[in-house]
Amino acid sequence: MDSLTLTINGEARDINCDPATPLLYVLRNDLDLTGAKLGCGLEQCGACAVLVDGEATLCCNRPAGEFAGKEIVTIEALENDAVGAAVQRAFIAEGAAQCGYCTAGLVIAATSLLKANAAPDRDAIVAGLEEHLCRCGSHGRVIAAIGRAAKEIGNV
Amino acid sequence: MSKSVFSSPSLAKHPGLDEWVSVGADGRISIHSGKVDIGQRISTALAMIAAEELDVPLDRIDMVRTATGEAPDEGITSGSNSMMESGSAVRLATATARRHMLALAAEQLGVDADTLEVDDGLIQSRDTNRSVTYEEIQGDKPFGVDVDPDVDVKDPETHKIVGEKIAPLGLSEIVTGSYRFLHDMKLPGMLHARVVRPPHYNARLKGMNDETADRLRQSGIDIVQDGSFIAVVGANEYAVIQAAERLFAACDWDTSGALSENDVFESLTANPRESRPVENDGVPQDKPVPPLADPPENASATLETRYDKPYHAHASMGPSASCAIWQEDGLQLWSHSQGVYFLRDAVAEAFDIDPETVRIEHIPGAGCYGHNGADDVAFDAALVARALPGKPVLLKWTREEEHAWAPYATATSMKLRASLDADGKVIDWNHESYGDTFNMRPRSGPNMAGAARLLSGRFRENPPPEFVPQPAMVRHMGIHRNLDPLYVFPNKRLVKNLVRDLPLRTSALRTLGAFGNVFAIESFMDELAEAAGIDPVTFRLNHLEDTRGREVLEAVAARMDFNADDGIGRGIAFAQYKNLKAYAAVGVELEVNDAAEVILKRAVLAGDAGEIVDRDGTAAQYDGGFLQAASWTISEQVTWDRDGITSRDWETYPILGFDNVPEIETILIERPGVPFLGAGEAVSGPAGAAIANAIYNATGLRLRRIPFTPDAIRAAAMDA
Ligand code: FES
Ligand code: FES
Numbered sequence: 009m010d011s012l013t014l015t016i017n018g019e020a021r022d023i024n025c026d027p028a029t030p031l032l033y034v035l036r037n038d039l040d041l042t043g044a045k046l047g048c049g050l051e052q053c054g055a056c057a058v059l060v061d062g063e064a065t066l067c068c069n070r071p072a073g074e075f076a077g078k079e080i081v082t083i084e085a086l087e088n089d090a091v092g093a094a095v096q097r098a099f100i101a102e103g104a105a106q107c108g109y110c111t112a113g114l115v116i117a118a119t120s121l122l123k124a125n126a127a128p129d130r131d132a133i134v135a136g137l138e139e140h141l142c143r144c145g146s147h148g149r150v151i152a153a154i155g156r157a158a159k160e161i162g163n164v
Numbered sequence: 165m166s167k168s169v170f171s172s173p174s175l176a177k178h179p180g181l182d183e184w185v186s187v188g189a190d191g192r193i194s195i196h197s198g199k200v201d202i203g204q205r206i207s208t209a210l211a212m213i214a215a216e217e218l219d220v221p222l223d224r225i226d227m228v229r230t231a232t233g234e235a236p237d238e239g240i241t242s243g244s245n246s247m248m249e250s251g252s253a254v255r256l257a258t259a260t261a262r263r264h265m266l267a268l269a270a271e272q273l274g275v276d277a278d279t280l281e282v283d284d285g286l287i288q289s290r291d292t293n294r295s296v297t298y299e300e301i302q303g304d305k306p307f308g309v310d311v312d313p314d315v316d317v318k319d320p321e322t323h324k325i326v327g328e329k330i331a332p333l334g335l336s337e338i339v340t341g342s343y344r345f346l347h348d349m350k351l352p353g354m355l356h357a358r359v360v361r362p363p364h365y366n367a368r369l370k371g372m373n374d375e376t377a378d379r380l381r382q383s384g385i386d387i388v389q390d391g392s393f394i395a396v397v398g399a400n401e402y403a404v405i406q407a408a409e410r411l412f413a414a415c416d417w418d419t420s421g422a423l424s425e426n427d428v429f430e431s432l433t434a435n436p437r438e439s440r441p442v443e444n445d446g447v448p449q450d451k452p453v454p455p456l457a458d459p460p461e462n463a464s465a466t467l468e469t470r471y472d473k474p475y476h477a478h479a480s481m482g483p484s485a486s487c488a489i490w491q492e493d494g495l496q497l498w499s500h501s502q503g504v505y506f507l508r509d510a511v512a513e514a515f516d517i518d519p520e521t522v523r524i525e526h527i528p529g530a531g532c533y534g535h536n537g538a539d540d541v542a543f544d545a546a547l548v549a550r551a552l553p554g555k556p557v558l559l560k561w562t563r564e565e566e567h568a569w570a571p572y573a574t575a576t577s578m579k580l581r582a583s584l585d586a587d588g589k590v591i592d593w594n595h596e597s598y599g600d601t602f603n604m605r606p607r608s609g610p611n612m613a614g615a616a617r618l619l620s621g622r623f624r625e626n627p628p629p630e631f632v633p634q635p636a637m638v639r640h641m642g643i644h645r646n647l648d649p650l651y652v653f654p655n656k657r658l659v660k661n662l663v664r665d666l667p668l669r670t671s672a673l674r675t676l677g678a679f680g681n682v683f684a685i686e687s688f689m690d691e692l693a694e695a696a697g698i699d700p701v702t703f704r705l706n707h708l709e710d711t712r713g714r715e716v717l718e719a720v721a722a723r724m725d726f727n728a729d730d731g732i733g734r735g736i737a738f739a740q741y742k743n744l745k746a747y748a749a750v751g752v753e754l755e756v757n758d759a760a761e762v763i764l765k766r767a768v769l770a771g772d773a774g775e776i777v778d779r780d781g782t783a784a785q786y787d788g789g790f791l792q793a794a795s796w797t798i799s800e801q802v803t804w805d806r807d808g809i810t811s812r813d814w815e816t817y818p819i820l821g822f823d824n825v826p827e828i829e830t831i832l833i834e835r836p837g838v839p840f841l842g843a844g845e846a847v848s849g850p851a852g853a854a855i856a857n858a859i860y861n862a863t864g865l866r867l868r869r870i871p872f873t874p875d876a877i878r879a880a881a882m883d884a
């Protein structure tokens with residue numbers, strides 16, 4: 009079996025795996041980072057998003073090997089990120105999940121969005137969620153949560 | 165304290181207080197319920213009720229995972245029944261528990277029970293300084309009494325937790341990624357499995373390329389086969405996924421039993437069917453359907469039309485999953501099924517084993533909204549585990565399987581005819597609904613009725629006899645849910661038609677037949693109002709006596725400016741779910757743009773779900789129900805051809821995205837102390853009709869077949 013070194017949540021991790029394995033399976037099965045979800049495996053739903061060099065990236069269909077040398081951050085480490093933590097607080101305050109299966113991807117997308125644009129208007133928020141789906145209808149609360157997080161970050 | 169108006173059928177089956185509540189030696193309170201969390205936040209509401217009655221903070225309540233043999237058997241988490249059944253039971257149980265512990269405390273402290281007060285589980289008398297805690301009295305001890313159905317419960321005016329907006333249980337774990345879904349399970353030595361599905365329902369295995377199978381086995385993949393049920397198993401999940409793809413390509417399928425490509429809307433009214441008249445507030449009758457009489461003599465106008473909705477998918481965000489271990493002494497399953505007891509009995513029936521040897525524990529999955537793949541995948545996992553005794557097997561469906569193999573909500577047609585008198589009053593009303601069954605949950609019964617409704621059963625070497633659904637005869641079930649309008653109409657003729665020989669696998673999706681029926685009734689009400697020359701709100705109120713219904717309708721109407729001349733289409737609709745549960749009125753503002761797309765601008769929702777426990781959770785059920793129904797209405801339909809389902813992912817089965825989310829204003833009517841009605845399904849039907857009515861208002865196009873895609877709107881414009 010091949011091995012691979014990835015930088016995940018600030019740590020270099022050596023993993024024995026076929027580098028063709030999509031990153032999502034490596035995170036979930038080899039590293040027990042199960043926060044990112046498999047929703048489709050087709051890059052259609054956003055449930056698997058993680059931050060790669062600060063940007064939300066779908067990882068259900070891209071070989072883990074492609075991510076060598078990049079900074080991967082998963083939802084499990086987001087508390088350590090000022091923007092990520094604000095997003096998490098805002099999602100709780102707005103009750104921005106029902107079943108929560110889509111939520112990790114959305115929290116990642118929101119963090120990525122706010123890193124690139126600290127004061128997005130509603131259209132910018134919606135554009136930032138373009139790759140994401142939610143079946144429970146949490147959309148309104150998610151949009152509100154991102155607005156709330158932006159305000160909180162702007163106030164410090 | 166006040167006399168309880170709350171009652172629960174769950175208590176008849178599980179009267180013992182210990183079945184619902186227990187107090188630990190550490191003072192933590194455990195609540196046991198048979199209703200499971202599927203994203204509707206029932207656990208949060210139950211914990212709030214318990215904390216309120218027991219005078220403890222919410223974080224002292226533990227909601228125990230539902231498992232067969234341990235939790236009360238409350239049937240299925242469905243039908244908007246959970247608050248009425250489990251919410252009421254938990255309220256009465258915790259009130260009984262409090263009274264019981266106070267009586268013991270009074271004895272121990274030598275005071276009158278009436279002098280006692282509780283704060284955070286500390287029981288103190290106003291008369292003395294002495295106190296005692298719940299855990300000192302009851303820690304790890306059984307109550308040994310029954311729940312008193314007549315126990316006094318807290319006066320709603322004193323509620324401190326119930327009715328508040330609080331963060332739902334589990335949300336902080338969800339946003340940090342530590343919440344464990346079934347998909348995240350990991351057990352020592354656990355194997356992963358995937359099913360190799362045939363191309364479609366009727367295909368069967370003819371043969372398999374042995375070379376491929378052997379090569380897979382040499383690479384460490386197990387192949388489990390029972391007739392045309394095939395699964396691959398191995399330690400590495402991604403290798404298993406690839407093996408499933410390779411083995412599928414190595415299989416030779418007999419696909420001669422192609423799917424019917426007839427227009428389903430023609431089939432709905434042309435195929436053989438079982439018809440039943442529906443009378444007495446929505447109850448089907450075992451007697452012939454009366455013929456349709458001519459409109460009354462005094463009719464000044466008679467309208468007759470037909471509405472259709474296609475097959476809709478549950479389309480859960482997470483493909484269904486289950487974990488199983490087959491051990492010598494029995495089968496252990498972890499499942500996100502909505503009905504673990506039903507599933508247990510059906511699985512036991514399929515394997516001809518004692519249900520008591522099967523234990524199923526509920527672990528959350530993605531929102532299911534009804535009978536999605538949860539039960540089927542559990543049986544798949546059990547089939548695989550049985551072939552590999554002693555080994556834990558986690559089996560997940562793929563996105564394709566969830567879209568193509570889970571049951572759908574049937575396509576339905578609703579034929580309506582009504583007459584108006586000169587005053588604009590409805591003087592006769594005829595409504596016939598046509599559809600396949602909504603009732604294919606695996607409920608065991610004669611002829612292996614449970615096993616027969618588990619998907620993979622029919623692909624086994626020895627399949628159970630085929631299950632032939634019969635018309636559901638219970639009030640407001642299936643096809644005739646909300647067939648009977650709440651309006652006061654004379655001369656109602658209502659008919660349900662269970663249609664045979666339709667092409668797709670169907671079962672329960674959120675609201676069952678109510679979505680189609682209310683979409684039809686409430687679209688037709690607008691058509692009638694126009695014919696009568698009366699505005700839609702007044703026309704409805706003219707026929708609505710139910711005061712709570714009037715109140716939600718008026719609440720929405722007050723927030724909608726139907727006279728605005730701003731190019732925005734406005735529509736309104738109303739229903740009470742099952743004419744018995746929660747009320748919902750919906751107002752919609754939308755635009756139809758140059759690309760013939762429906763752009764949702766604003767939605768006003770008014771709800772009355774009885775007493776509100778979890779304020780934000782209740783609102784979320786209305787908001788989320790609206791968005792899901794808007795998605796059904798605007799963009800969703802299952803598609804297929806002779807070779808199988810063609811809507812197999814999010815591109816071929818598009819749902820509403822973040823780019824078409826209106827501003828939503830939700831008004832919940834306050835009903836403290838009034839029985840819970842359950843909020844999960846009230847809004848869906850009115851949402852569909854309000855959108856149709858708003859499109860008509862915007863464009864003059866009356867759309868009668870869902871979904872209202874740009875193609876449908878352009879076609880309607882061509883015909884106009
Ligand atoms: S799981 Fe990656 S986009 Fe759906
Ligand atoms: S909260 Fe369930 S899918 Fe988004």
